[in-house]
Amino acid sequence: MAGAAGDRVSHVRRRRRPTRSGTLLSAELIVDCALRLIGEHGPEALSVRRLGAALGCDPSAVYRYFHNTDDLLLAVADRIIGDSMDGFxxxxxxxxxxxxxxxxxxxxxxxxxxxxxxxxxxxxxxxxxxxxxxxxxxxxxxxxxxxxxxxxxxxxxxxxxxxxxxxxxxxxxxxxxxxxxxxxxxxxxxxxxxxxxxxxxxxxxxxxxxxxxxxxxxxxxxxxxxxxxxxxxxxxx
Amino acid sequence: MAGAAGDRVSHVRRRRRPTRSGTLLSAELIVDCALRLIGEHGPEALSVRRLGAALGCDPSAVYRYFHNTDDLLLAVADRIIGDSMDGFxxxxxxxxxxxxxxxxxxxxxxxxxxxxxxxxxxxxxxxxxxxxxxxxxxxxxxxxxxxxxxxxxxxxxxxxxxxxxxxxxxxxxxxxxxxxxxxxxxxxxxxxxxxxxxxxxxxxxxxxxxxxxxxxxxxxxxxxxxxxxxxxxxxxx
DNA sequence: AGCCTTATGTCAACACCATTGACGCAAGAT
DNA sequence: ATCTTGCGTCAATGGTGTTGACATAAGGCT
The missing domain is CATH 1.10.357.10 (Tetracycline Repressor, domain 2)
Structure with missing residues (x-):
């Protein structure tokens, strides 16, 4: 069941703590960042480690928002599908x-x-x-x-x-x-x-x-x- | 470089040395084994190390036959195509x-x-x-x-x-x-x-x-x- | 027959990867 | 003001592909 919207880790953020570098994490922000990474540096640039580096947080922080990389990629996919039919x-x-x-x-x-x-x-x-x-x-x-x-x-x-x-x-x-x-x-x-x-x-x-x-x-x-x-x-x- | 038939590493085997466990390696055999591994244990079971274990040889021996895993994967794909058209x-x-x-x-x-x-x-x-x-x-x-x-x-x-x-x-x-x-x-x-x-x-x-x-x-x-x-x-x- | 080249299997090491469990800080509830 | 706990961090585990050095035997050549 990786992927359904309700299944996302801690779907409703109750406490928001800034990372060491000051940014406030969110599932949206992570998906944005993943799309940016892929777009700018190619598909192989998407790894949890690089994601952490780009977000200015520890790589493992991603797992507070997604179960695993497959879960994250499905979220990215969902964003793409929604965008394509938008306004048609x-x-x-x-x-x-x-x-x-x-x-x-x-x-x-x-x-x-x-x-x-x-x-x-x-x-x-x-x-x-x-x-x-x-x-x-x-x-x-x-x-x-x-x-x-x-x-x-x-x-x-x-x-x-x-x-x-x-x-x-x-x-x-x-x-x-x-x-x-x-x-x-x-x-x-x-x-x-x-x-x-x-x-x-x-x-x-x-x-x-x-x-x-x-x-x-x-x-x-x-x-x-x-x-x-x-x-x-x-x-x- | 990955891909064309003539590009396969040492396309014509001149010396055939048995592995430690006695099997004679070949590109064919490796592709067979890869298909079997994937079929039995899922796509994620295909790794050079597992391949080596299944073949009874050191993992790196695979690189004597294929430049890299992508090259091997293409060979697997070609095998599937070949099988499908066989006798048509x-x-x-x-x-x-x-x-x-x-x-x-x-x-x-x-x-x-x-x-x-x-x-x-x-x-x-x-x-x-x-x-x-x-x-x-x-x-x-x-x-x-x-x-x-x-x-x-x-x-x-x-x-x-x-x-x-x-x-x-x-x-x-x-x-x-x-x-x-x-x-x-x-x-x-x-x-x-x-x-x-x-x-x-x-x-x-x-x-x-x-x-x-x-x-x-x-x-x-x-x-x-x-x-x-x-x-x-x-x-x- | 015996040497020599070298193909090829083996080993060790490198750099990367995803994932997890323990830890501690601080946000927000009480 | 205290307490709970969400969540960012750290360290560690065990996986991955790939490479370069090494050893050994296969098979051509004399």
Whole structure:
């Protein structure tokens, strides 16, 4: 049960004691700091020790607010999910609305890759997610789908988006060493494609840079076109 | 450097020295052992020290075969990909062939959920991955797509499949404590759907069990229908 | 057959990590 | 003014990946 809001250690702070360096700790502040650390110095910069150093407190003070690092990362993930749908209202064009939803999720993930990778594993089934489901299903229902079918299609859609967003985020979350390794391996692989073993790949050798790029947009458009094709003719349209 | 097949440390073994306990090491054997460790004792059981213990050798011997643990992890990922595509030959129906590819990948991930989660977000750029790309692009080319477009569409398709497979695997890979937490959150959420805040969800309350299910198949069918719709009329068809 | 190179298994050490239990200070209640 | 206890601090434990020096035997070469 690591992660539920009520489970956070000492959820209501009764006594607030400043750290040695004078700052007042809080769960919010720690999440802020974690996001900042990840954003500024890469995903591997997030450790309890560094967190303590950045916060100006002993590393173990973090455990007064979160059970463990997984708990902390879930809190970070929750913050990201809440932020992504913030202020979103569907427009009249249902396909465009779904597209915007997808891009919002993707951008939010890309903004916090490391936490996003962790978030994508755990479907939260919490407030923010239900709001998103209600919104998304609403878009499809207004497009003319039966409610139950709208739910199924929405789930297929959003899981696809989440999967791709996670893949994108994972690529960004790679440590510099891994990233370099990937790129070196790529260039070498491009050159070593032989016409004998891989005739097709050899024939489109100059297009192979696509291997290193995100396929989020093409996949999104395929998905949207499939949904559009299945939309029933609306009585009011 | 991590990654390409030719980059593996001492790719061709010239001298084979048994370990203290008598086993003959090999990259294959190490990958086998890693998969077994992860499968039996969870993803966190994979460490160089445990690997050494399980193999009956000094932990550092692993570094004679892989540059680092990331390198090893990529090899594990490539093994999973290779297993899934093993013995696959595309049939005459290109849509059915793509479907089979997707289901094979999904099954392979589900067979090694924890390893899949560890590895799924990495592009291995190793032998097996290239074989899969060659195969998949070939299917689309024979369906009538231009090679470059076939590559783009294949990547969008396979990334979607990988993303969903990873989500499925992640659900299977949750630790018991985490799984219980998720299920508790789910049931609580089902009950708390109120008609006021979520009128749509309340209306389809009996369909909400879909939230807990995989959306792999619906998403796959949407994707396939989109591809089928975009296929050019084949001269020979 | 016997030497020599060197691949490869072993050992010890380093620097980092998360997590925990004891300790003590001071905030806030009584 | 005293007492309780939340919470920041300290020290310690046992884990991690990775590296460099070392030893030993495998297998090519003469």
């Amino acid at each position: 209202v569907p427009g009249p064009d249902w396909v465009a609305s779904l597209r915007e939803m997808a891009l919002r999720v993707r951008d939010s993930y890309r903004a916090h890759p490391r936490a996003a990778v962790l978030a994508s594993y755990r479907v939260t089934r919490r407030e923010n997610e239900f709001r998103a489901v209600e919104t998304g299903v609403g878009i499809l229902v207004r497009a003319g789908f039966e409610p139950a079918r709208a739910l199924r299609l929405y789930l297929a859609f959003i899981d696809t988006v989440l999967g791709h967003a996670a893949l994108d985020a994972a690529a960004l979350a790679l440590s510099p060493a891994q990233r370099e390794g990937d790129s070196q391996a790529s260039t070498r692989a491009y050159q070593s494609v032989s016409a004998e073993t891989y005739p097709l790949l050899a024939a489109i050798r100059e297009d192979l840079y696509a291997l290193a790029e995100s396929s989020f947009e093409p996949a999104l458009e395929l998905m949207l076109s499939a949904l559009a094709a299945q939309a029933p003719a609306r009585p009011g349209a | 030959v595309p049939g005459p129906d290109w849509v059915a062939s793509l479907r089979e590819m997707a289901l094979r990948v999904r099954d392979s991930y589900r067979a090694h959920p924890r390893a899949a989660v560890l590895a799924s977000y990495r592009v291995t750029r190793r032998e097996n991955e290239f074989r899969a790309v060659e195969t998949g692009v070939g299917i689309l080319v024979r369906a009538g797509f231009e090679p470059a477009r076939a590559l783009r569409l294949y990547l969008a398709f396979i990334d979607t499949v990988l993303g969903h497979a990873a989500l499925d695997a992640a659900a299977l890979a949750l630790s018991p404590a985490q799984r219980e937490g998720d299920s508790q959150a789910s049931t609580r959420a089902y009950q708390s759907v109120s008609a006021e805040t979520y009128p749509l969800l309340a209306a389809i309350r009996e369909d909400l069990y879909a939230l807990a299910e995989s959306s792999f198949e619906p998403a796959l069918e949407l994707m396939l229908s989109a591809l089928a719709a975009q296929a050019p009329a084949r001269p020979g068809a």
